[in-house]
Amino acid sequence: MYKLLLSWRYLRTRFIALASIVSVTLGVATLIVVNSVMAGFVDQMKSRLHGILSDVEIAAPLLGEINYPEKHLEIVREVIGDDLENLTCVVRNPALLSFDFRGRQCTQQVMLLGIDDETFGKVTDFEPYLTSAIKKERFSFKLENEGHEAMFDEGGWDYRRRMIDNRERIRKWEEEQQNLYDVTAAGYFETVQEESEAKEEGFHLAPLPTQAPDLNTVHPADPPPNNSTSPESLTQHVPGSGHGGPKVYRMSPFDPGAEHRPPIDPETLFDPMKDQYTGIILGIAISQRKSQTPDGELRDVYMVRPGDDVQVMFPTVGMNARPVSENCTVVDFYSSNMHEYDASFAFMPLSELQQIRGMMDPLTNEGTISTIQIKLKPDADLNEVRDKLIAQFPPEHFTYDIRTWQDTQRPLLSAVSMELTILNILLFLIIAVAGFGILATFYMIVVEKTKDIGILKALGAPSRGVMSIFLSYGVSLGSVGTGAGILLGLLFVRYINQIADFVGMITGQEIFDPTIYYFSEIPTIISPFMIVWVGLGAILIAVLASVLPALRAARLHPVEALRYE
Amino acid sequence: MSDVARKRTIKFDQSRKQKSGRGPNLKIAGQTAMTVKDLYKSYYKGKHEVPVLKGVSLSVQSGDFTAIVGQSGSGKSTLLHLLGTLDAPDSGEIHFEGSRIDSMSARQKERLRNREFGMIFQFYHLLPELTTIENVLVPKMVQDGFFKYLANKRKYKKRATELLEMVGLSHRLKHKPNQLSGGEMQRTAIARSLVSDPKILLADEPTGNLDSQNGREVMDTLDALRKHENLTVVMVTHDDRLAEKADRVIRLENGKVA
Ligand SMILES: Nc1ncnc2c1ncn2[C@@H]1O[C@H](COP(=O)(O)OP(=O)(O)OP(=O)(O)O)[C@@H](O)[C@H]1O
Ligand SMILES: [Mg+2]
Numbered sequence: 133m134y135k136l137l138l139s140w141r142y143l144r145t146r147f148i149a150l151a152s153i154v155s156v157t158l159g160v161a162t163l164i165v166v167n168s169v170m171a172g173f174v175d176q177m178k179s180r181l182h183g184i185l186s187d188v189e190i191a192a193p194l195l196g197e198i199n200y201p202e203k204h205l206e207i208v209r210e211v212i213g214d215d216l217e218n219l220t221c222v223v224r225n226p227a228l229l230s231f232d233f234r235g236r237q238c239t240q241q242v243m244l245l246g247i248d249d250e251t252f253g254k255v256t257d258f259e260p261y262l263t264s265a266i267k268k269e270r271f272s273f274k275l276e277n278e279g280h281e282a283m284f285d286e287g288g289w290d291y292r293r294r295m296i297d298n299r300e301r302i303r304k305w306e307e308e309q310q311n312l313y314d315v316t317a318a319g320y321f322e323t324v325q326e327e328s329e330a331k332e333e334g335f336h337l338a339p340l341p342t343q344a345p346d347l348n349t350v351h352p353a354d355p356p357p358n359n360s361t362s363p364e365s366l367t368q369h370v371p372g373s374g375h376g377g378p379k380v381y382r383m384s385p386f387d388p389g390a391e392h393r394p395p396i397d398p399e400t401l402f403d404p405m406k407d408q409y410t411g412i413i414l415g416i417a418i419s420q421r422k423s424q425t426p427d428g429e430l431r432d433v434y435m436v437r438p439g440d441d442v443q444v445m446f447p448t449v450g451m452n453a454r455p456v457s458e459n460c461t462v463v464d465f466y467s468s469n470m471h472e473y474d475a476s477f478a479f480m481p482l483s484e485l486q487q488i489r490g491m492m493d494p495l496t497n498e499g500t501i502s503t504i505q506i507k508l509k510p511d512a513d514l515n516e517v518r519d520k521l522i523a524q525f526p527p528e529h530f531t532y533d534i535r536t537w538q539d540t541q542r543p544l545l546s547a548v549s550m551e552l553t554i555l556n557i558l559l560f561l562i563i564a565v566a567g568f569g570i571l572a573t574f575y576m577i578v579v580e581k582t583k584d585i586g587i588l589k590a591l592g593a594p595s596r597g598v599m600s601i602f603l604s605y606g607v608s609l610g611s612v613g614t615g616a617g618i619l620l621g622l623l624f625v626r627y628i629n630q631i632a633d634f635v636g637m638i639t640g641q642e643i644f645d646p647t648i649y650y651f652s653e654i655p656t657i658i659s660p661f662m663i664v665w666v667g668l669g670a671i672l673i674a675v676l677a678s679v680l681p682a683l684r685a686a687r688l689h690p691v692e693a694l695r696y697e
Numbered sequence: 698m699s700d701v702a703r704k705r706t707i708k709f710d711q712s713r714k715q716k717s718g719r720g721p722n723l724k725i726a727g728q729t730a731m732t733v734k735d736l737y738k739s740y741y742k743g744k745h746e747v748p749v750l751k752g753v754s755l756s757v758q759s760g761d762f763t764a765i766v767g768q769s770g771s772g773k774s775t776l777l778h779l780l781g782t783l784d785a786p787d788s789g790e791i792h793f794e795g796s797r798i799d800s801m802s803a804r805q806k807e808r809l810r811n812r813e814f815g816m817i818f819q820f821y822h823l824l825p826e827l828t829t830i831e832n833v834l835v836p837k838m839v840q841d842g843f844f845k846y847l848a849n850k851r852k853y854k855k856r857a858t859e860l861l862e863m864v865g866l867s868h869r870l871k872h873k874p875n876q877l878s879g880g881e882m883q884r885t886a887i888a889r890s891l892v893s894d895p896k897i898l899l900a901d902e903p904t905g906n907l908d909s910q911n912g913r914e915v916m917d918t919l920d921a922l923r924k925h926e927n928l929t930v931v932m933v934t935h936d937d938r939l940a941e942k943a944d945r946v947i948r949l950e951n952g953k954v955a
Contacts, residue, residue, distance in 0.1 A: 133846040134838035141826035587822045590783055591889075592811025593839045594804070690783045694822065 134588070135597055139605040142577065149605075152573040153613030155566035156670055160617025161624060163559045163666045164658075168625040170552050171662075172655030180470045181544070183257040184477070185537035186220075186505035188518050193531050195225055197449055197491065197500040204504060211524045215512035220251035221501040223485050227446035229418065229478060233435040240418055242478040244446060246485030249273060255507040261468040263416065264438070273411025273481050275463045280438050283416075283465065292439030292461075296404050409441060410484045412460035416467040417475035438462055444478070448490045449500070458488055514538065563670050566613075567677040570606065574681035578602060585685050586693025595686040602682035603675065610674020614667050622658065629653045730897055730929045731757040731780065736789035738775055749775050750786070751952035757897075757931055757945075762923055764940040765933045767949030773933040774901055776949065780931065781814055781899045782806040794896070811840050815890030817900040821882040823874040829885050830870045833857040836893045853892075860888040864918050880911030884918060891922065898923075900932040904939065916942075 143149070190208070192198045201221050209216060223246035230239040249271055253259045259271050266279035280287035286294075419436040436442060440462050447453040460480065468474055486492060486499030493500065508517055514536040521534045538545060578585075585598055624631065632643040632654060644654050738750040749772040757763050765773050778784045780791060782798055791799040798809060810816070823832045837853045838846055846853075861867055864884035874882055883903055890898060903919065904912035916939060923930050932943070940946050948955040 133841065133843050134835055136843070137831070137838065138824070138826065145826055583822070584824050584826075587824060588835070588839065590781070590810060590816055590818075590822070591836050591839055592807045592809075594807050597839070691778050694783075694818070 134593065135601045135604060138584075139601050139608065142581070142601075142605055143608060146577060149570075149573050149577065149609055150612075152569045153566070153609050153674065155569055156563055156610065156613035156674060157617040157620060159559060159563035159566055160614050160666055160670045161621035162562070163556070164618060164621030164663060165624050165628070166555055166559060167552075167662050167666070168621075168656040168658050169628065169654060170548075170555070171657040171659060174548055174552070175657055176655045177470075177548070178545070180468055180473075181541045182537050183261065183468050183470070184473050185540055186255045187508045187512075187514055188506045188521065188534070188536050189503050189540075190506070190521060190525065191224070191503040191533045191535075192501075193533070195447065195449065195453070195502075196531060197502060198504065198532070199493070199500050200496075200498070201501045201504070202498060207524060208504060208506065208521065211520050212506065212508070212517055215508045215517055216506065217509050218251060218254040218507045220248050220255045220505050221482065222247055222252070222503045222505055223482060223489070223491065223499075224502045225446050225489070227444050227478065229414070229442055229444050231436050231440060231442040238435060241476075242415070242418065242444075243476045244444060244478050244480060244485070246480050246482040248482045252505075255505045257468075258466075261466055262413070262464050263467050264464045267464045273413075273463055275408045275411065275439060275461055280464075283467075284434060284437050287438035289439065291437060292408075293405050295439070404441070408461035408463070409459040410461070410480060411463040412442065412444065413464045413466050413479040414442075414462055415474040415477040416465040417471055418478070419462075419465065436462055438464055444480075446489065448488075450490060456488055560669065563673050567673040570609065570674055570677040571680060574602060574606060574678050575684070577605075578681040578685045581685070582688060582693050582696040585688050586690050586696065589688070589690035590694065598688075599682045599686035602678055602685050606675050606678025606682070607671065609678075610671040613674065614670040617670065618663060618667055622663075625656050625658055628656060728759040729756050730759040730761075730794065731931070732790075732792040733776075733780070734790045734792075736776070736779060736791070737787045738772070738779060738784075739787055749952055750779075753789070753949070753952070753954055755947050755954055757929060759929050760927050761944040762930045762932070762942065763945045763947060764943035765931065765947045765949060766935070766937070766940050769935075771949045772952055773949055777899055777901050777931065777933050781816055782809055811836055812893050813896045815893075815895035815898040817883070817886050817890050817898065817903045819902040819905040821874070821879070821886045821906075823882055823885055823889075825874050828871050828873055829866060829877070830854070830857050830861065832874070832885055833861060833889045833892050836889065840893060857888070857892055860891055861885070863922070864888050865914075878911070879907050880914055883907060883911075883915050887915070887918060887922070891926075895928075897929040897931065900930065902933055902935065905935065912936075 190198070190204070198204055205219060205221070208219060225244055227242050227244035228239055229242045229244075230237055232238075247258075253271055259268050262268050262271070263283045264276065264279035265282060266276050275289060275292070277288040277290060414436065419434050421433040421435060422430050423433050425431050442460050442462060443457055444460055445455050445457040447455055466474065466477060466479065482501075483499065486501075491500045492498070506517075508514065518534055518536050518539070525532050525534060588598055589595075629644070636642045636644075733753060733755050736750050736753040737748075739746050739748040741747070753772075753776060765776065767773050775784070779786050779799070782791075782801070786799055789799070790797055793809070793813070798806070801809070824835065827835070834853055834857050837849075837857075841849065858867070858870065861870060864887055866881060866884055866888070869877060869881060869885075874885070877885065883906075887903070898919075900919070904915050907915060919930065919932075920942070922928060932939070934940055
């Protein structure tokens with residue numbers, strides 16, 4: 133009884149001891165805040181990382197192929213069994229993407245993924261990260277006119293037509309300007325020509341072929357001589373046109389058989405006003421440039437919009453790989469907020485990509501692929517499935533790389549977890565420092581209370597009892613400090629965004645910039661396990677710090693203690 | 698001591714007789730309460746040995762008021778601490794009510810100090826964080842566990858209040874020691890020494906730190922208690938006038954009983 137009474141009275145009359153545990157409070161609060169915020173960040177990051185990566189994938193080496201994909205899928209289904217939720221085939225290869233921005237050619241390296249629009253979204257989080265509201269609902273590689281409003285002030289068919297129209301008008305204007313120049317130039321050439329004609333005898337225009345050439349050979353195999361050096365071949369005089377002056381045509385293609393070909397149905401001709409090329413979806417960061425306005429605000433500039441055409445260049449498969457180039461129409465953007473993905477991914481329809489890259493097996497007419505992506509049931513053990521697949525496709529016989537999404541992101545994940553561990557150790561060191569503060573304070577209190585300890589012993593209190601006075605003193609101080617710290621930490625975490633705003637308002641510097649971190653607010657996750665762990669750790673440190681003083685109190689000789697002044 | 702306090706003492710005495718058969722008042726005078734045989738005790742200052750007690754033998758009769766006198770530094774306090782088991786002798790024996798106490802286990806000694814001995818010191822030795830009544834109750838708190846104490850709290854409080862009334866401090870129950878005079882503090886210490894009904898009272902110069910007025914009051918209180926409860930008292934004192942009142946005087950000289 134006296135133990136409780138006395139430790140309570142000591143607590144009440146010695147507020148200085150409370151000061152020594154403020155550091156415990158702060159340490160605990162910091163630990164909780166840091167752990168919660170880090171957990172929040174890691175969780176967000178993991179779900180983003182996991183977003184585009186399937187649970188498990190079987191990948192052929194870069195630019196390699198998996199032949200007979202149907203057979204592979206069959207085996208994979210069999211091996212995984214009940215744990216399988218879905219799988220999809222993907223062709224993946226590096227590519228160069230180039231587009232025209234304000235008359236300038238911009239080229240970027242991308243990772244081109246040929247995806248199956250039916251199954252790909254069922255294996256990874258793909259559709260939620262698309263920027264178009266319509267594509268989020270129902271995915272396809274068709275250009276829509278609507279749905280881009282959230283991100284772009286314009287985009288889609290109307291934008292495409294307007295841009296083509298613009299370009300056409302610019303082209304026409306340029307042509308007119310060129311004509312004006314050419315007419316002047318032509319006058320100059322004529323005089324020069326007359327002189328040279330006088331000198332060079334036997335010069336003649338290449339005669340038009342009188343017979344229609346074989347339509348199978350598209351271009352004449354034998355171009356007329358000198359036609360590239362003679363100015364005559366660049367310009368063609370058409371007599372009798374409205375102006376009296378000579379009408380000049382620019383570099384018209386030499387198409388000798390035009391009048392013999394059947395007329396082309398304009399309906400089947402590619403008309404960019406009505407038609408799109410193969411649809412492509414680009415990572416948003418490929419198009420996006422962040423620029424700072426004079427008043428310091430960040431503004432997004434988009435170099436490509438839905439409806440623009442881009443060129444993609446990539447190698448074909450096989451031993452004699454050669455680059456092929458393909459026109460594509462951007463139909464949407466992919467924005468996972470993971471810069472790594474957003475800056476490098478481009479998606480195309482699987483079958484198109486297979487065709488262009490020459491991945492079709494001429495016998496079976498089945499396209500080869502480069503990865504099989506697998507989604508498992510939520511409670512399946514990823515590593516176990518991976519090991520089963522590795523056993524099925526042993527590295528001795530196959531070149532496949534079989535890995536879980538965590539294996540793929542291992543460097544990042546382990547860096548983050550190491551960071552968290554080091555932070556925890558550092559912060560616990562802070563609490564340990566606080567523990568030494570408690571030790572010193574308690575030691576002083578025991579010295580100050582030496583006489584009281586002597587009195588208690590003279591009145592028959594056992595050493596153990598005297599010791600427990602100071603131990604319970606330490607425990608209660610530690611608990612108070614820890615409790616206050618937990619409370620403070622939780623409050624801080626709860627209102628962390630408001631606090632960040634407030635601090636930002638006072639200092640005039642934004643603490644948490646959503647455009648940098650891609651989170652609208654600071655993500656936090658409070659783990660009860662972590663709080664219990666931190667709390668117990670802090671109390672333990674406080675108790676350990678009070679053990680030494682308490683032992684000293686217990687060892688005091690009653691007579692010596694009574695004599696103490 | 699005031700008349701009121703004296704009356705209270707008598708009243709209290711009667712109530713105790715009715716309550717229990719145990720108590721110092723039932724002890725027959727003339728029996729030996731404490732015997733000391735050939736006690737040696739030295740202190741060490743580094744390697745230097747300072748012999749303080751060099752073969753002290755004495756006996757204390759039940760119900761007697763025994764005074765220990767001697768020059769300053771003659772080892773009176775040392776002897777009293779040995780009697781109260783606060784310290785252990787180098788050699789020799791101390792017997793209390795027939796059993797040897799200097800060789801007892803720490804637990805037994807604690808029990809002895811808590812229940813059988815009452816101790817009073819020159820510098821009062823009250824706990825500064827506790828009120829008067831709490832200070833008086835400390836031996837009871839030490840004696841009982843948490844729940845037993847709570848169960849008996851009422852009884853103990855009544856007893857403590859009675860004792861404080863007896864020593865004339867009924868109006869100072871909630872005061873802290875630093876709000877009391879020296880005499881009041883010493884009377885509180887007396888009340889504390891009596892709260893667990895000890896068989897023997899060991900007092901080390903209880904009036905040594907008080908002026909003559911306060912000292913007399915404290916002595917009167919002790920005297921009254923001693924007589925009415927038939928307490929065995931061993932008191933160390935400088936004061937020859939106090940020693941004269943004693944039934945027996947033991948004089949320490951050169952570490953021996955003279
Ligand atoms: N812890 C100690 N270490 C060394 N010497 C001590 C110690 N305690 C007491 N002494 C010595 O023992 C001797 C006896 O001390 P003690 O306190 O018993 O004397 P006393 O008779 O009570 O004196 P006083 O009348 O002044 O109180 C003294 O000479 C003192 O110096
Ligand atoms: Mg003394």
